[in-house]
Amino acid sequence: MKKILHYPVKKHYDPVIMPSWRLLAWLAFLASPAVWGQCTVEQSQKCEQVCSGRLGHLLVACTLGCRAKCSKPVAPTTFNPVTISNGTAVTAADIASFDAQWLSPPAPQTAPIASDLYWAQCTFFDRFSAAVWGVESDMTAMARLYEITHDTKYLDILRQFIELALQYRDDNYNPTPPYPCSYTSPFAGPKPVDDFRGHVMPGWGATTPDVANFNFDSEVVASLYGYAIATFARIVAEDPTLQPTYGNDAIRYANAALETAWAFMPQVDIHQVGNVYEAHLSQLDIYRTKPSKSDCDTAYNAAKAAMDAANQQAAAAGNPPAYVQDDYNRLSQQRTNCENLECVAGAPLAHNESGAYAMMMIELWRVLDSDFYQHSNQQAANAGLTRSLFPLLVSRFHRYFTNRTHVVSDPRGDRLTWHYQDDQPSCVGLHAEDANHGAYDIRYLGELRASFDRINSAATSGGEPIPMTLTQLDQFANTFLEEIAPGANFNGDVNGTAATADSQGLWEDNADCDGWVYLAVADARAWGVCHDVSLRVINSSQPYLTIGNHSALLATKTFSASLLSATGKVTFLRVNDLGTGFGTPIEFLDAEVIVQLDSLPGKSLGFQLRADSSEPDHHGMLEVLRLAFRANASVSIDYLRNGADNGRIMRVARVN
Amino acid sequence: MRRFFSTAFSVACLALILCTTASADLLESKGHITFLRVHDVGTGYGPPSDYLDVEVVVQLDSQPGKAFGFQLRNDNFRPARQGMLDLLRDAFSNNYPVLIDYNITPPKNNGVIIRVAVVKQ
Numbered sequence: 001m002k003k004i005l006h007y008p009v010k011k012h013y014d015p016v017i018m019p020s021w022r023l024l025a026w027l028a029f030l031a032s033p034a035v036w037g038q039c040t041v042e043q044s045q046k047c048e049q050v051c052s053g054r055l056g057h058l059l060v061a062c063t064l065g066c067r068a069k070c071s072k073p074v075a076p077t078t079f080n081p082v083t084i085s086n087g088t089a090v091t092a093a094d095i096a097s098f099d100a101q102w103l104s105p106p107a108p109q110t111a112p113i114a115s116d117l118y119w120a121q122c123t124f125f126d127r128f129s130a131a132v133w134g135v136e137s138d139m140t141a142m143a144r145l146y147e148i149t150h151d152t153k154y155l156d157i158l159r160q161f162i163e164l165a166l167q168y169r170d171d172n173y174n175p176t177p178p179y180p181c182s183y184t185s186p187f188a189g190p191k192p193v194d195d196f197r198g199h200v201m202p203g204w205g206a207t208t209p210d211v212a213n214f215n216f217d218s219e220v221v222a223s224l225y226g227y228a229i230a231t232f233a234r235i236v237a238e239d240p241t242l243q244p245t246y247g248n249d250a251i252r253y254a255n256a257a258l259e260t261a262w263a264f265m266p267q268v269d270i271h272q273v274g275n276v277y278e279a280h281l282s283q284l285d286i287y288r289t290k291p292s293k294s295d296c297d298t299a300y301n302a303a304k305a306a307m308d309a310a311n312q313q314a315a316a317a318g319n320p321p322a323y324v325q326d327d328y329n330r331l332s333q334q335r336t337n338c339e340n341l342e343c344v345a346g347a348p349l350a351h352n353e354s355g356a357y358a359m360m361m362i363e364l365w366r367v368l369d370s371d372f373y374q375h376s377n378q379q380a381a382n383a384g385l386t387r388s389l390f391p392l393l394v395s396r397f398h399r400y401f402t403n404r405t406h407v408v409s410d411p412r413g414d415r416l417t418w419h420y421q422d423d424q425p426s427c428v429g430l431h432a433e434d435a436n437h438g439a440y441d442i443r444y445l446g447e448l449r450a451s452f453d454r455i456n457s458a459a460t461s462g463g464e465p466i467p468m469t470l471t472q473l474d475q476f477a478n479t480f481l482e483e484i485a486p487g488a489n490f491n492g493d494v495n496g497t498a499a500t501a502d503s504q505g506l507w508e509d510n511a512d513c514d515g516w517v518y519l520a521v522a523d524a525r526a527w528g529v530c531h532d533v534s535l536r537v538i539n540s541s542q543p544y545l546t547i548g549n550h551s552a553l554l555a556t557k558t559f560s561a562s563l564l565s566a567t568g569k570v571t572f573l574r575v576n577d578l579g580t581g582f583g584t585p586i587e588f589l590d591a592e593v594i595v596q597l598d599s600l601p602g603k604s605l606g607f608q609l610r611a612d613s614s615e616p617d618h619h620g621m622l623e624v625l626r627l628a629f630r631a632n633a634s635v636s637i638d639y640l641r642n643g644a645d646n647g648r649i650m651r652v653a654r655v656n
Numbered sequence: 657m658r659r660f661f662s663t664a665f666s667v668a669c670l671a672l673i674l675c676t677t678a679s680a681d682l683l684e685s686k687g688h689i690t691f692l693r694v695h696d697v698g699t700g701y702g703p704p705s706d707y708l709d710v711e712v713v714v715q716l717d718s719q720p721g722k723a724f725g726f727q728l729r730n731d732n733f734r735p736a737r738q739g740m741l742d743l744l745r746d747a748f749s750n751n752y753p754v755l756i757d758y759n760i761t762p763p764k765n766n767g768v769i770i771r772v773a774v775v776k777q
Binding site: 569570572573574575576577578580592598610611615618622630 | 772776
């Protein structure tokens with residue numbers, strides 16, 4: 001059964017300052033070199049090189065700051081802090097604030113999405129695949145805002161990103177002049193071969209000293225872009241009103257993401273544990289022989305020579321050095337990474353990387369499972385097999401991950417701890433999952449939870465139910481509240497290791513809520529913490545606010561409170577045997593009386609009816625519900641949210 | 657080689673899917689109540705080969721020849737069972753349909769109810 005999310009958004013707000021087509025025209029202008037392309041090729045590449053060792057929002061902040069030094073000067077603007085209204089509903093003011101911050105004209109400097117589109121093309125072209133940490137965040141933010149507002153301007157922007165991504169995917173890479181971003185030549189020949197896999201990949205390759213400057217298509221880069229592309233296709237596939245306009249693109253994108261998913265399937269490692277299966281992505285086996293130490297040294301020496309030459313040139317011109325000790329240290333680390341590949345050959349990739357692949361599978365499966373896709377004459381030949389396979393793989397990926405989490409019990413409540421990666425050879429030291437990668441782990445959990453009913457049903461039909469429960473989500477939420485965010489600034493890992501502020505006094509992990517905030521579904525306090533930290537104002541700026549965590553806060557606002565009330569007529573009233581309960585494992589109600597209201601479609605509320613001290617009260621609540629059902633009268637119910645859609649009833653009253 | 661691997665992987669996965677079976681003991685029926693009975697503990701319902709050790713028995717117009725029941729005893733299950741009976745009585749008195757979930761062992765005709773619900777038409 002298809003599940004439709006209902007966001008309580010006011011339908012007829014004034015969504016943008018100008019009509020969608022004019023906004024897009026604006027974005028096209030803003031995303032042009034005329035506005036943003038003031039950085040030289042050398043300056044742009046330096047930013048990429050300097051920032052390449054950073055991940056997630058850390059890379060975004062690094063590249064933004066670096067490029068700001070060479071982009072067109074930005075006129076000073078009045079600081080208007082982003083705010084989010086009280087309550088669980090996303091309001092018109094919330095959306096207006098988002099638009100003003102991230103994509104509204106009139107001033108280019110207030111439209112980061114436009115600059116991001118420009119730089120996305122530059123980085124796709126010059127094969128700086130680490131840009132995925134910023135570009136995918138933009139793409140997913142647009143998908144979230146579309147799902148909240150149903151305003152197609154967000155889909156249109158997402159589509160622009162996807163077109164760029166596919167244009168420069170390795171199996172399509174063949175740029176012709178004039179080249180973007182002032183570049184004078186491409187960064188690879190047409191359709192470059194992945195030097196490790198031996199063929200052209202439907203992925204986004206890059207050459208870095210980490211892989212001895214061979215062309216390598218990263219698993220996590222492909223997974224995150226594949227996820228964003230599949231998300232567009234899923235949105236369209238599940239909404240018939242979008243299909244006349246976006247249907248052809250959705251099918252094309254789904255098939256493109258399917259190619260990406262299957263290209264990395266040889267690295268899906270499945271193994272039996274008892275009578276069940278686990279799965280994860282693994283490092284390439286070919287690392288045992290490639291790259292050699294000599295390959296790594298050669299790449300290192302070439303990069304170091306280039307840096308030395310740049311510094312000598314700068315010194316001759318009387319300028320400060322182009323590269324400082326941190327840059328040399330980073331290069332040394334890249335050589336070490338390169339040399340370690342031999343040791344990690346065939347070992348599991350990090351949990352966040354397998355999680356990203358699982359996210360892509362989940363979105364893609366929903367497309368393939370849609371009537372729209374199944375009735376398309378453009379569907380891929382392996383769509384049927386994939387439709388059967390992916391729910392099982394998602395179940396196995398989830399089992400692998402959760403089997404490597406451990407419950408910590410003490411007076412602060414049950415919570416989970418886990419490593420960044422597991423089952424590694426002795427050359428790899430295991431360490432607690434850090435806050436930044438942990439946010440990606442939780443993003444995967446959020447993605448799975450949002451699609452859980454349908455994909456778990458399919459996995460269960462295949463004999464492998466997905467081992468996700470509300471208790472598990474509660475424990476992850478407690479990890480966030482007790483270990484990551486117990487104080488004013490986020491700690492560094494899931495064991496509560498303290499982080500440190502950077503040289504400017506900022507705590508980088510405070511920007512990690514795109515991910516952790518999804519645990520609000522289990523504990524509303526997670527939303528409150530993320531709201532306060534992400535929107536914190538410091539010296540007339542909001543340094544921890546990103547398009548990712550802003551959109552995630554809006555997407556989860558419905559979970560920002562736990563005590564809720566509703567009024568409506570009873571459409572369904574059930575009493576079940578003691579202990580049989582109601583609902584899926586991620587929102588299970590351990591209750592004997594279940595009620596549904598016409599005002600809460602898709603949600604179920606319940607209470608226990610047992611031989612205990614509450615029996616008289618609960619029997620009375622059932623009486624009220626029975627009488628209201630018979631009389632077709634309205635009832636008012638106060639309840640504690642239990643997962644996304646269910647609630648535990650505290651009070652029942654008849655209101656007419 | 658890559659194609660061989662992918663094909664082999666696909667076949668293996670498909671085999672794992674196709675070799676799985678599902679249980680079918682828990683069924684759901686919807687209908688109007690044509691018969692509602694409550695009797696003494698231990699007297700039960702049905703022939704020895706299809707006996708229900710229950711105190712509440714109900715029949716639906718949509719399931720002719722079949723009967724469904726549950727126990728109503730002074731135990732931990734009593735409050736919920738009393739609630740289930742209350743819903744059945746409401747449905748019978750007001751002639752609206754009920755939804756029952758029950759465990760039944762084929763080819764028997766009598767099953768044990770675990771859930772009773774009323775739904776707005």
